[in-house]
Each structure stands twice: as C-alpha cells, then as structure tokens.
Amino acid sequence: MSSFLNIIVSIVFHGLAYAMVLYVISVGLSLTMGMLNFVNLAHGVFAMAGGYAALWIMKTQGTPFVLALPVSALLVALASIVLERLLYRRLYGAGELDQTLMTIGLIFMATAAAHFAFGPLPQRVDLPPAITGHFLVAGRDFPTYRAFLIAAGCVMFLALWLGIERTLVGARIRAAVDNRSMAQCVGINTSRLFTTVFALGSGVAALGGGLGADIIAIAPGYAMEHLIYFLIVVSMGGLGSVTGAFVAALILGIGDTACKILMPEVGAFFVYVAVFVVLLIRPAGLFGRAT
C-alpha cells in the first residue's frame, strides 16, 4: 500500500512539474489566440528560441541560469515584436487556413535554422548547483529542480492572473478578448495592445522553454514535436483564459503521467481521448467563452 502511495506521490509531483512547464509555454498562446483569433501554430518556436538563447548565453557568457532566463525571454519578446509587425499583422483578417499555413512555414524555417546553428542533437543543460540534487520531505526525496519548476509555474500563474484581473492593462486585454470592435469604440488602442500581448505571450513562452529545458529537451524539432501538446492545453483550457490554461495543463501533465505509469497499455491514448471528450462537451474549452 505504501508503495502504491509512493507512486502516486511521485506521479503527482513529477506530473505537476511537467504541467507547469507546459503551462508557462502555452499560456501565451492562449492569450494571443483568444485576443487575436489567430491560429499561431508557431508558438513553440518562441519557446524553443528562448531555450536556445538561454543555454547559449549561459555557455558563452557564463551567465547564471536565473539571469539567463529573463534575458533570453526579453530578447525573444523583442524579436517577436519584429515578427508581429512584419508578418503576423498581414494575416489578421485572413482565414484560419492561411494562418495555419504561414505559421507552419515559420516552424519549418525555424527548425532548419536551429539545425544549422546548433546541430541536430538536443542541447545539453548545465543547471546551477543550487537547484540540482534532492531535498527530503517526510522521508521521501524530491528533485530540487522539479520543485523549482512547480514554484516558478505557480508564481507565473499568479502574476498573470493578477495582471489580467487586477490591472488596467489586464482589463483592456479582457475587453479586447470579449469584443474587439467595442473595445476600439471605447478608445482602446487595440493595435498596440495586440503587439503588447503578442510580445508578452512570446516572452513568457521563451521563459518556459528555458525553464523546462531539462525536461523538454531543446532540439531543432521542438516546435513541431510538441505543437500538439501546446494546442491541447490551449483548446482544452479555453482561448484567452489564463486560468483555463492552468487547469488544462494540470489535467494534461498529471493525467498523462499517471496514465502512462499506471496503465502503460492505454497510457498513450489518455491525452487524445481527454481532449476529445472535453471538446465534445464544451467546444469552447473548460474556461472559454462560447462564441
């Protein structure tokens, strides 16, 4: 019995850590898709870029991990602004087909560029000694890094939630998500808001990519390989909802891990069946607004 309890604890703990990484990466996508109604399949590219940037900065400049993360996030956010102005802007009115196509094209280009710059193998991660190793709680030892991820994810969730629900900017974002034209009528500069949200979403994704680099390895195929998971988090959680993405990431992270460990025979199916069921019952996602 105790052994079973052990496994459950392990599943919840590690599933949570994985869920947090998924969350931090995907929440930006939920916001941009909710606000801009833009099918941005290339969101994973920003996470990947954040991972590569953080690791590269650490390796070549000797910057510590905790500093390299926000720096790389900032760099990616700035780069995303450029991309948004140059490219994404042109397709805001276009149908989801063209948006899908363009963003798939972006994924391909980014994959090839990453392969060219860094080679095909996954990047090695040298975590700072402070967060490696284990710590003891109630007789079990837990990896410090995973605990760090859980903490970081919760902090991010709280920060975003407060930011969206309690600030003026957040109110404007919520208004634009609910009804863009009305928001414009009221005088909100939606164009600038879009760019801000896009940069925020991409920056946070970059942060997630760097944070989770030891769990979700940084390799050229990153954006395509994990696309499905990011999309599942977003569609299951509901577009434009910070809380929805959090809950969906939890279900996914813990549920996926639990099923793969406890029922390996059918474990691989859980994720797909879960999204299937949720979207059938609530097509707008768990916390989405039905249009």
Add this chain to the structure above:
Amino acid sequence: MARGFRLLELLPWLALCALYVFLPELLPLGTQIIIMIIFALSLDLLLGYTGIVTLGHAAYFGVGAYTSGILAVAGWDGPFTGLAAGAMAAAVVGLVMGLVILRTKGLALLMLGMAVTLIFYELANHFQAWTGGADGLQGISVKPIFGLFEFDMYGKVGFAYAALVLLACLVFVRHLVLSPFGRSLVGIRENATRMTAIGVPVQQRKLIVFSVAAGIAGVAGALSAQTNQFVGLNVLSFELSGTVLIVLVVGGAGRLYGAFLGTPIYFAAQDILAKGDPVYWLFWLGLILIVVATFARGGVLGLYDSLVQRFSALYPAQLKRGNP
C-alpha cells in the same frame, strides 16, 4: 457526363501521358504524385468547397491503406476489391467520426480531427500483430490488373493503374461539385446560417461530404498500399495531414484542379531543394509557405486568376456596359 467540359481539363492527362512516354524513369515518383493528388482532391471537397478546416485527414488515408493491406495479406488481393474495401472502411469511419466532430467548428474541430488521427496512429502501433506496428505491414501482393498487367519493377503498371483510379475519382468529384449538392456545399462554406434559413439540411450535407471525402482518402490510401506493396505507420502521421494541406493550398483550394497543380510543384520543389542539402530544404519550403500564405492566398490558381485579371484590364476589348 461532361458538364461544362473545357479543353483545358485535358491538360493533366496529356502531362501524365507525356510522362509515361518520355520520362519513364520518373514513373515511381509520378505514382506517388497521383496518390497525393487523389488524397488532396478529397481534402478539397472538405476544405475548399465546404470550408471544413481539418488537420486530421490522414486518419482516413491510413484506414484505407491498412484495410486493403491487411486484406491483401490475408488473401483477398484483387486490386479493385482492395480499393473498394479501403474506400468503404474509410467512409464508414468518416461517417462515425463526422457524427461526433462536425458538431464543432474552428479550433475545436481542428483539434478533434487531429486527436482522431493521433489515436489511430497509436492503435496501429499497438496492434502489431495486425499492422506490423512500427516495422510495417509486409507481404502485400496484388493480383494483376484485369488479370493481365502485373506490377513491375519499373512502376509502369502501377502508374497506369493509379492514373486510371485518379480519372475515376476526378470524374466523380467533378460531377459532385458541379451538381446542386456541390453548389450547396459552397453555400454552406460562405454562410451556413443562410443556408439553413432556405431549408438546406446543413448538418446532413456536411456529414455526407465528410464521409465521401473520407472514402476517397481511403481510396488513395488503398492505392498507396497496393503500389508500394507495403504499409508503414507514416500513413497515419500528423506529417501526412500537414503535407496534403500544404499541397492543396499551394495549388489553390476550392478549385478542383488546385490539387493537380500543388502536388507536382511540392514534389518538384522537394526534389530540387533537397538535392543540395536534405536538411535545409525545410527552410525553403517554410519560406515558400509564408510567401504563399501572405501574398498568394488562392495558391497558384489564385495567382493565375489575378494575373488574368490584370492582363485583361490592360487592353479592355469592350466598353463597360452602360457607358456610351
């Protein structure tokens, strides 16, 4: 029935004949192109004509491939019966899936379609005894076509067979889109609410076209199993769903012949760009996709249309109606 038949429509067939006669070493490539064209045609029915955007169409290709493959290994190896079996299995699966997922739209529909394909992929990987799993389904043999033409190493019979199947599919799809049913699909794409208002059973029509499109995708899959005499897990992959979408949009969706244009362009681009350094052909493909999505929305056919418009504006032969 050659409703509104235009001479231009003979062009693809002339090209295929020319390929057979003048470039026989390209026939294996030609066969794969034909299979992809059939697959893209089926997607066009859904995407181009009815406006159902899906990233999970490979599921039906895969169902068709594995059905005809497994039957062939078990001894039912007639070519046309294999195609029929693949088509029917895929159409039935399409009907069932359609009942479930067509109640949604937009992102939810996209995700559900993907989920179905991913589930089928895992199923095929899991039931190794039936499908060969990751190692693939071996031992598929196909009886000679019409009892006369055996599949050969050079791919000549395979090519001619595939071309025949393509002709049949094209005639069918063309008839369908030119019929009142087909016209109503376009109406559904443009404004489903209005269509309901005028009494068109929208859900029923969507379901029918979904099932038909799945069936034709199944034909393409069965054809692939027969001409390759092998089925791998890649027939159910997300990559395949993506490729057929790209191929269709590059050619021009909703135009019937977009599939005929987009497929050879994609394969040719791949052949040329990958020769240099296989890894980086992705870069050029990505660039092409971005350019097409941003500047050439209707694909190649759309570009052609706008060119024709520009040119006819240069030298107008007639005065505008109503002006002296």
Add this chain to the structure above:
Amino acid sequence: MKMLRKITFGVVGLHALIVAPALAADQVVKVGMILTLSGPSASLGENIDRGAQLYFKQHEAELPPGIKVEIIKRDDTGANPDIAKRLAQELIVRDHVQFLGGIVFTPNAAAIAPLATQSKTPFILMNASTSNLTRLSPYIARVSYTQWQTAHTLGQWAARNGFKRVFIAVSDYAAGVDSEKAFEAGFAGEGRQIIGHIRMPQTTPDYVPYMQSIKDAKPDALFMFTNSGRITTAAVKGFAEAGLTQAGITLLGPGDIASDEELDNMGDAALGTTTAAIYSANNPRPENVEFVKLWKKAYGEDTVPSFMAVCGWDGMAAIFSAIKAQKGIVTGDGSIRAIKTWINPVSPRGPIAIDPDTRDVVMDVYINKVEKVGGKLVNVTMETVRNVKDQWKILNPQ
C-alpha cells in the same frame, strides 16, 4: 604504296590496342545510399553517411585501375517506406546503381527488399536491426547488428554475473519489443527472474515516475531500450534523477543507449551504464585509433564516432571488397557472392565477417561500462564476447 598502307594500318591498330582498353576500362560503379538525413532522426543518417564517406575517401586509391566509385545520397526523411521504396526504384532505374546501402529504419528496408530481388541489386544494411530482414531477399546483407546479438548477449552476461532480479523497460514499438524478447531469452534460467515489464510510450514526457516505480520494485538491474537520441538521454537522466544509481541498481541495455556521441549530453547520469555494444570509440585497437584520428580530422576535434559511423564505414568496406574481388566487372550476383563470404579482420570495431548462410554479420560484442577517463565520459570495455551470430535466426530456422 602497299608498304605505307601496311605501316599505317599497323600504327593505327597498335594505337587502338593501347588506347581502347584504357577507354573501355574507365568504369563508374554507382552506390545508392538511402538514409534519414532530416527530421528528428537526422543525426542517425548523418553518422552513417560520414562513416561511409570517410572510408570512401581513404580507400579510393585501392580500387582496380580505371574503376571509380560514385556515391549517390538520398534522404528518406524518416520511417517512410513509400518514399524509401520510390527512392530505391529511382536509384535502380534512373541512376543505374549497382549497390544499394544505408537505411536507418526497418520498414524502409522491408519495403525495398522485393526491388533488390527483382533487380538483382545487392542491398547492404547499415543500421536497420530487425532480425528477419536478411531473409526478405537473397540480395540483402547486413553489416550492422541485431538486438538478438547485443541484447541477447547482455542477457547471458547478466546471468553469468550474478544478476538475479531484473526489471525490463522498453520503448513501446517494434524494436523495443524485439530488444526485450532478446534480453529475456539470453537471461532466462534457474534462480533468475524478470520481475517486471514496462512498455513506455514514445511520447512519454517524463521518465522519472517510471524510474521511481521501478526503484520501488527493488531489482538488481534495469534493462532498458529506448529510441536513440533525445528519448534515451531523457530516460537515462530520469534513471539517475530518481536515485536508481544510488540504490545500487545497474542500468543495462544494448549499445544504443550509450552511444559514444551522446554520452556528453547525458552527463554524469550515464556513469555506470553497462551495455552490450558492437563498438566503443575508446577501443584501443590500432585500426580504431587510426579511425578515430581520421574522424576527428575530417569532422572536428570535439566530435566522436559512434557505432552508426562504424557501420557506415564497414558497409562501404563490404562494397569495396566486392568491387575489388570482381576486378571491376561488377554484377549483382557476383557482388552478393563476394559479400556473402566477406571477412574483415581490420574493421575499427573489431574482426567482423558475413555469415554465408544468413548474410548477416558475425562480430565481437563488447560488454562496455560508462566511466570517466581523463575527465570525459567513455565506454570502457570490460569483456569481449567473440563471434556472435544473430540468435533469433538460430532459434527460428527457416
């Protein structure tokens, strides 16, 4: 006049006699290499290609006079049997290759097999590892390895070395299942148990929970097979992170899980991993020292050849030997006859030969352990098992 004509004809005739054979003997033997060079498994194909190209450059001069070899490379982009088959068809029909080689994934090889038979083209496998592949065509020969040579040998070694309780965890796909069965067959016996089996989905996000449940079962060792590359790195790291090394559990596996080029990425988590491998970059054989030197010179001081690179090298060596044996007049049947009886005592990995009955490779299998030597992680050979044949074919005669 008659004299002049005779002399003219004589000179012309002599000239023709001298020049003609030289012209006629200028022959290009084309080798078609079908590899996975893009996508997530690109590094696998890349390594085989590099090994093959390296052999080619080193040994070009040994070819019979007037014979040149041309390598035509094609990318099958992954486990895509339809693409691989089409590429093979084109290589045979369009480019008129006289040898086919390469292949990372088993389904690709299986799809090409009937073509090799129909066109009588020798098809040299340089990685695809399912045992029955060489039975699919009399023109197929393999120089790489099968799980029934590596995992099986490891099972026998584990049995000999006091392991009693072993847990098995493999990636849930055909090769993983193959590896599992091979190990079990080698390990089975009195007093020994497999205390658990897990098949891990290839899309597993996190291996630590698996590892913890394995730790709780308290085995002596964990036998693991995972897809090469990112998945293996994640799994090995998970092993260490869950504390299995500290709990005294040995990580066992075929050489695939401790590939020389990936060791650096895995870091110290890989220490102690014991594998049955066909190659170690650390092997002190003079042929290997030379090989590694050549490799580093060609591809960079901080790169290391892996077993896949050696398979590419050996595959090209087999092809060259067939060309040399036929003195440049290359036919399909002649080539496969030559390769069937090929013996190569000077391969970088150790002495290898092709078994004429099965056309599969016979070689030494090394029991390697990952240790830190001079600050770098390397595979150190503890024991060598000589002349290992593919057990599956022995257990399943045709």
